[in-house]
Amino acid sequence: MYEVEVKVPADHGDVRDALESVGAAERRTVEQADTYYDAPHRDFAETDEALRVRRVSEAGAEDADARITYKGPKVDSESKAREEIETGVEDGADAGALFEALGFAPAATVRKTRTYYAYDGYTVVLDDVEGLGQFVEVERESEDVASAREGAFDVLRRLGLDPDEQIRTSYLGLLLE
Amino acid sequence: MYEVEVKVPADHGDVRDALESVGAAERRTVEQADTYYDAPHRDFAETDEALRVRRVSEAGAEDADARITYKGPKVDSESKAREEIETGVEDGADAGALFEALGFAPAATVRKTRTYYAYDGYTVVLDDVEGLGQFVEVERESEDVASAREGAFDVLRRLGLDPDEQIRTSYLGLLLE
Numbered sequence: 001m002y003e004v005e006v007k008v009p010a011d012h013g014d015v016r017d018a019l020e021s022v023g024a025a026e027r028r029t030v031e032q033a034d035t036y037y038d039a040p041h042r043d044f045a046e047t048d049e050a051l052r053v054r055r056v057s058e059a060g061a062e063d064a065d066a067r068i069t070y071k072g073p074k075v076d077s078e079s080k081a082r083e084e085i086e087t088g089v090e091d092g093a094d095a096g097a098l099f100e101a102l103g104f105a106p107a108a109t110v111r112k113t114r115t116y117y118a119y120d121g122y123t124v125v126l127d128d129v130e131g132l133g134q135f136v137e138v139e140r141e142s143e144d145v146a147s148a149r150e151g152a153f154d155v156l157r158r159l160g161l162d163p164d165e166q167i168r169t170s171y172l173g174l175l176l177e
Numbered sequence: 178m179y180e181v182e183v184k185v186p187a188d189h190g191d192v193r194d195a196l197e198s199v200g201a202a203e204r205r206t207v208e209q210a211d212t213y214y215d216a217p218h219r220d221f222a223e224t225d226e227a228l229r230v231r232r233v234s235e236a237g238a239e240d241a242d243a244r245i246t247y248k249g250p251k252v253d254s255e256s257k258a259r260e261e262i263e264t265g266v267e268d269g270a271d272a273g274a275l276f277e278a279l280g281f282a283p284a285a286t287v288r289k290t291r292t293y294y295a296y297d298g299y300t301v302v303l304d305d306v307e308g309l310g311q312f313v314e315v316e317r318e319s320e321d322v323a324s325a326r327e328g329a330f331d332v333l334r335r336l337g338l339d340p341d342e343q344i345r346t347s348y349l350g351l352l353l354e
Contacts, residue, residue: 041218041280051279068266070278085275088267089245098247098262102228103218 002081004148005139008156008165012126012134018159024119031057034110035096036172040103048073050172051104055092066092068099081145110171122155129171136161181325182316185333185342189303189311195336201296208234211287212273213349217280225250227349228281232269243269287348299332306348313338 019026037051044050050071057064065088072083089095096106110129117124125137138155142148153163169177196203214228221227227248234241242265249260266272273283288307293300302314315332319325330340346354 039279049278068272068275070275072278083278085271085278087271087275090265094262094264095245098245098264101226101247101249101260101262102216 001141001143002075002145002148003084003139004081004142004145004152005137006149006152006156006163007135007137007167008161008163009167010134010136010161012128012136015126015136015159015161019117019119019124022119022158024117024124027116027118028058029113029115032110032112032114034112034172036107036110037096037099037104038107040105050170051099053089053092053096053099064092066090066095068095076145076149081149108172108175110175112171120155122152124155124159127171132171132174135167135171178318178320179322179325180316181319181322181329182314183326183329183333183340184312184314184344185338185340186344187311187313187338189305189313192303192313192336192338196294196296196301199296199335201294201301204293204295205235206290206292209287209289209291211349213284213287214273214276214281215284217282228276230266230269230273230276241269243267243272245272285349285352287352289348297328297332299329301332301336304348306351309348309351312344312348 033055035053035055037053038044039049039051042049050069052069052071054067054069055064056066067086067088069084069086072085075081075083100106112127112129114128115126117126122138122140125139127135127137129135136156136159138152140148140152156163167174210232212230212232214230215221216226216228219226227246229246229248231244231246232241233243244263244265246261246263249262251259277283290305292303294303295301299315299317302316304312304314306312313333313336315329317325317329333340344351
């Protein structure tokens with residue numbers, strides 16, 4: 001199973017209107033702080049891998065969820081599909097400290113406010129990224145990367161967005177540029 | 178605070194009788210599977226570190242708890258105290274797969290059935306270790322390592338066991354011997 005994601009820069013005001021008019025269902029809004037780690041034994045920039053500790057807090061909630069995620073190299077040059085291995089953790093700070101003890105070094109932290117919508121089998125995500133601005137991601141999990149990517153392009157068009165504006169660079173990459 | 182542990186090989190039948198006659202309180206029984214990983218960039222045997230994924234299931238229960246633990250080198254030669262960094266994880270298999278994707282290799286898995294008793298301020302643990310046999314551990318946390326050790330020896334004697342049979346090698350070490 002691959003995570004297919006297509007991302008474009010977009011002003012959220014117009015996109016929210018478009019989502020409402022096509023009948024997309026607004027889900028939760030969360031604050032995410034993603035810390036990415038450098039490996040001691042290989043250069044993740046070269047191998048196109050990533051190790052991330054994500055801490056998530058629901059708007060207005062006290063408790064934070066945390067997850068650790070490994071992202072493998074992109075399997076397809078057209079979209080951003082990658083192998084992802086992920087599990088929830090009890091404590092994000094302890095998970096980060098464990099990776100640091102193993103020799104992994106925190107490289108950068110990406111902070112964003114993220115609002116989820118459900119639309120036509122896809123998740124549409126409105127991201128407001130600290131230091132970068134506003135983006136829209138259309139994503140779904142699929143075994144069939146090509147057709148999921150075409151579907152995601154179609155969703156973008158229906159929201160008045162242009163798939164040709166797709167940005168393949170991660171928020172981390174954009175921040176480090 | 179230090180974890181003081183004294184472990185001896187012992188047939189559980191006799192020890193259970195002794196625990197009953199001194200009035201020790203039986204607590205829960207769990208199945209533990211501990212997988213230890215080799216690192217891709219340093220030799221944990223040389224650096225005296227360990228990375229472990231522990232999966233625990235209560236006897237008769239469906240769900241398994243899982244934890245990831247980093248153990249640092251012993252902080253000095255007198256005590257056996259180590260730095261430990263640990264957090265619970267949602268899925269032990271995913272956590273293991275994540276470490277493997279990062280280049281860590283499973284070295285060995287220690288499987289045991291563990292029954293806890295509470296007795297006189299100590300925890301008495303009956304371990305039945307796959308491939309190694311039956312052991313009894315007496316343990317408590319204490320600031321005063323010497324007196325806690327003397328107390329643990331005394332508990333062993335009251336259970337008909339001989340502190341001189343103490344084994345300092347870990348189950349992992351015994352399995353790899």
